Amino acid sequence: MRARAIRRLVLPAAVVLALSACGDDNGTGNVDPAQVDAVNAPDVGACRLLTPDDAEQPTNASRIVDCEDRHTAETFAAGDLPDDLQSEDYDSPKLGAFAYEICSAKFQQFLGGDESTVMRTIVSWVWFRPSEKAWEKGARWYRCDVVGGGAESTSYVALPRTTQGLLAAQPANDEWMACVNGSSVQGAPKIPCDEKHNWRAVSTIKVGDPGDPYPGDKAVQATTRDYCSSSVGAWLGYPKDYDFGYTWFHEAEWDAGNRRSVCWAATTA
DSSP, X not given: OEEEEEEEEOOOHHHHHHHOOOOOOOOOTTBOHHHHTOOXXXXXXXXXXXXXXXXXXXXXXXXXXXXXXXXXXXXXXXEEOOXXXXXXXXXXXXXXXXHHHHHHHHHHHHHTOOHHHHHTBSOEEEEEOOOHHHHHTTOOEEEEEEESSOTTOSSOOOOOSOOTTTTOSSSOOGGGBEEEXXXXXXXXXXXXXXXSOSEEEXXXXXXXXXXXXXXXXXXXXXXXXXXXXXXXXXXXXXXXXXXXXXXXXXXXXXXXXXXXXXXXXEOOO
């Protein structure tokens, strides 16, 4: 049996967004003036039309739309920052670490899938904090939104009226699972698996526990590669020859809380 690995070194979408702390919401057409410098925490359940450019900003004041209408984002968690973060600087990395912990946990609960399924969906989460002006006035809140795409998406897909329970059914609907159509998974945006594709995210591997120290890049990569070779081969039914890929992470993502790598199978199924 020959297994050929096509690797990709990548930051998971949620982590990239959680660690981002620069930029501004410079758009005006979709901005709600009442939200721009809001001091109070946003409402959970609100829907918006966000773009990947919006997701790169630390704050967002996009207008709320009716969830029955077309939307690309839904707020699934929001609230005040904990007491130990109240005195942190606006761009403190500790805020990103907190957001990763709280948003990723609530994201999984909200979608209703297990950790592996949630890592392999085309939807992801982004988080926002108050504007710098509101921060100076004492605003200390966070907002977690489900969005219809990931870090490499050039646009977001429309979401259903609510994404609550979206991944509860097993197996999850291909419309919401991650595939790629390209020569490799490198640099290619995730697309729904109900579209034409030649790569599918088929499994994940947990490479450490929450309190573990980072084992190093080589250890994470080797563990991921070896597991994915076996896992993808099993998923494909142990063919004589097959290609597999894997996405893994580095120390910054480990420190933010990520412990899983993703295995990809070269397949049109």
